[in-house]
Amino acid sequence: MTVVGSLRVVEAGARVYRRTWRGSVISTFLNPILYLLAMGIGLGELVDEGSGGASLDLPYLTFLAPGLLAAAAMQTGAGDASYPVMAGIKWRKTYEATLSTPIGVPELLFGHLGWVTVRLTFVSVVFAAIMTLFGATSAVEGMLAVPPAVLTGLAFSSLVTAYTAKLKNEMGLAAMFRFAIVPLFLFSGTFFPIEQLPDYVEPLAYITPLWHGVELCRGLALGLEYTVHPLISVSYLVVLIAVGAVLGVMTLRRRLIA
Amino acid sequence: MANPLVSARGLTKHFDELVAVDAIDFDVQEGEAFGFLGPNGAGKSSTMRMIGSVSPLTAGTLSVLGLDPARDGPQIRARIGVVPQDDNLDLELTVYENLLIYGRYFGLSKAVIDGRVAELLRFTQLEDRRDSPVDPLSGGMKRRLVIARGLINTPELLLLDEPTTGLDPQARHLLWDRLYRLKQEGVTLIITTHYMDEAEQLCDRLVIMDKGKIAAEGAPRDLIDRYSTREVLELRFPVGTQAVNAEHLDGIAHKTEVLPDRVLLYTDNADHAHSKVLQAGFEPESTVSRRSTLEDVFLSLTGRTLVD
Ligand SMILES: Nc1ncnc2c1ncn2[C@@H]1O[C@H](COP(=O)(O)OP(=O)(O)OP(=O)(O)O)[C@@H](O)[C@H]1O
Ligand SMILES: [Mg+2]
Numbered sequence: 289m290t291v292v293g294s295l296r297v298v299e300a301g302a303r304v305y306r307r308t309w310r311g312s313v314i315s316t317f318l319n320p321i322l323y324l325l326a327m328g329i330g331l332g333e334l335v336d337e338g339s340g341g342a343s344l345d346l347p348y349l350t351f352l353a354p355g356l357l358a359a360a361a362m363q364t365g366a367g368d369a370s371y372p373v374m375a376g377i378k379w380r381k382t383y384e385a386t387l388s389t390p391i392g393v394p395e396l397l398f399g400h401l402g403w404v405t406v407r408l409t410f411v412s413v414v415f416a417a418i419m420t421l422f423g424a425t426s427a428v429e430g431m432l433a434v435p436p437a438v439l440t441g442l443a444f445s446s447l448v449t450a451y452t453a454k455l456k457n458e459m460g461l462a463a464m465f466r467f468a469i470v471p472l473f474l475f476s477g478t479f480f481p482i483e484q485l486p487d488y489v490e491p492l493a494y495i496t497p498l499w500h501g502v503e504l505c506r507g508l509a510l511g512l513e514y515t516v517h518p519l520i521s522v523s524y525l526v527v528l529i530a531v532g533a534v535l536g537v538m539t540l541r542r543r544l545i546a
Numbered sequence: 547m548a549n550p551l552v553s554a555r556g557l558t559k560h561f562d563e564l565v566a567v568d569a570i571d572f573d574v575q576e577g578e579a580f581g582f583l584g585p586n587g588a589g590k591s592s593t594m595r596m597i598g599s600v601s602p603l604t605a606g607t608l609s610v611l612g613l614d615p616a617r618d619g620p621q622i623r624a625r626i627g628v629v630p631q632d633d634n635l636d637l638e639l640t641v642y643e644n645l646l647i648y649g650r651y652f653g654l655s656k657a658v659i660d661g662r663v664a665e666l667l668r669f670t671q672l673e674d675r676r677d678s679p680v681d682p683l684s685g686g687m688k689r690r691l692v693i694a695r696g697l698i699n700t701p702e703l704l705l706l707d708e709p710t711t712g713l714d715p716q717a718r719h720l721l722w723d724r725l726y727r728l729k730q731e732g733v734t735l736i737i738t739t740h741y742m743d744e745a746e747q748l749c750d751r752l753v754i755m756d757k758g759k760i761a762a763e764g765a766p767r768d769l770i771d772r773y774s775t776r777e778v779l780e781l782r783f784p785v786g787t788q789a790v791n792a793e794h795l796d797g798i799a800h801k802t803e804v805l806p807d808r809v810l811l812y813t814d815n816a817d818h819a820h821s822k823v824l825q826a827g828f829e830p831e832s833t834v835s836r837r838s839t840l841e842d843v844f845l846s847l848t849g850r851t852l853v854d
């Protein structure tokens with residue numbers, strides 16, 4: 289494994305992106321605007337006027353925005369690790385081409401995750417800027433939420449890459465989005481504090497990576513009190529990234545160099 | 547003789563229970579065009595992927611360019627070119643971008659790559675396609691692009707896995723011509739194919755592979771001399787009567803092979819055999835007399851045809 293090799297894979301990701309970025313413009317720019325408009329402003333007004341405003345102690349839009357940033361990073365991270373990885377392995381076999389050069393599986397994986405990190409940073413910065421334009425947070429607050437969002441996205445990307453490399457076909461990907469990503473999106477504290485959940489499901493939320501990401505983004509951006517120590521959340525996400533990377537190297541090896 | 551460029555002893559590849567390559571031995575000398583001829587599933591690609599230092603061996607020893615694929619994979623891959631069986635191009639990118647990205651994996655600078663791209667696109671007659679996307683290119687053009695890509699690092703050894711499968715005759719001949727030129731420039735070629743004419747045209751020496759084993763080895767002409775007669779007479783009898791007719795053809799030729807749609811008579815003089823067949827009162831619907839080919843060698847070694 290060499291760092292240089294991984295960086296070449298990152299570079300390839302950037303070159304491919306130069307040609308394909310148009311396809312992701314909507315999710316990068318339009319989705320944050322739509323969500324902040326519909327949920328933050330539309331729904332937020334109702335929340336703020338009702339009893340929700342009192343229990344949150346801050347405008348709903350402000351409460352929502354950093355959590356939504358974490359959730360958007362999750363979706364980018366999982367997205368980049370699903371269909372594009374399946375294409376690399378199976379549909380276009382571009383990974384096979386890469387591995388016939390001096391690049392090896394670990395470099396391929398770390399280069400892939402490296403490129404995802406670049407993408408996550410870009411997407412999160414754009415999101416934070418839009419948050420600021422909406423008046424949800426100040427510019428500094430928004431940018432403070434970017435690093436934990438990238439960490440969150442990377443945890444998902446790392447785990448989902450390992451998962452995708454195990455799949456025979458894309459049906460497992462649709463299932464993952466339907467049964468894992470969407471429920472996490474809805475119930476990990478993005479839209480409402482998890483204390484609102486029935487007591488017996490509340491502990492479940494604590495083990496979801498997205499909840500930790502949301503906590504970190506919100507805590508850093510808004511200076512709110514953390515439910516668990518932020519170092520625990522950071523460590524948890526870092527451990528997930530490492531576990532995903534190890535599993536990813538294993539599953540990609542089995543798949544690509546049998 | 548100098549040290550071989552590639553040398554395998556007892557080379558074996560298993561996929562779980564399945565034995566894809568079964569303890570084969572071979573040597574490839576520098577500057578030669580070496581072929582693996584065999585039907586679907588013979589183990590050609592599995593062998594190529596081991597030589598390409600991508601797929602680990604199950605057993606045996608393999609040296610490539612004097613190095614050990616298990617230990618020196620990246621160094622080996624840096625010095626060889628690979629044309630895989632499937633065109634694994636990035637269809638969203640242009641011809642140039644495919645070559646650029648691939649070249650960068652070898653650590654070549656953009657300036658060096660740009661120079662080579664110009665030369666390689668001329669060589670593969672794709673100059674006017676440099677900036678077009680890959681997706682709409684014809685099969686033959688894609689194949690030529692994969693070959694150009696495999697040459698971006700000026701390899702000493704080029705591995706070609708079924709370079710012309712799926713191409714029309716004109717595209718095949720163009721490719722053969724390019725491969726022939728590479729060989730003249732001193733590039734060692736290892737080619738797999740299930741086309742006997744391709745093997746005869748391109749290979750100095752080849753092995754015939756079947757079910758993971760090597761059935762025979764030699765120069766195309768030698769193999770034909772050793773395992774077949776000089777000529778072959780093909781007789782086509784009415785549907786369903788090949789075997790019945792063949793039973794009574796004994797003695798006319800050295801050997802008789804019955805295929806589902808025709809009977810082959812192995813003889814040193816096909817015209818002579820033809821007269822004898824007619825004299826004996828047989829009435830084949832059509833006859834062809836021809837020289838023996840590697841297809842006949844394969845048939846005589848395995849009892850089956852190469853392309854089914
Ligand atoms: N990655 C793999 N996993 C499991 N089995 C495999 C794998 N690759 C090849 N095989 C099996 O190994 C055997 C040899 O396959 P291989 O691809 O080497 O044959 P081939 O001679 O290249 O055939 P073809 O002419 O069809 O390309 C086949 O039975 C094939 O199904
Ligand atoms: Mg093959």
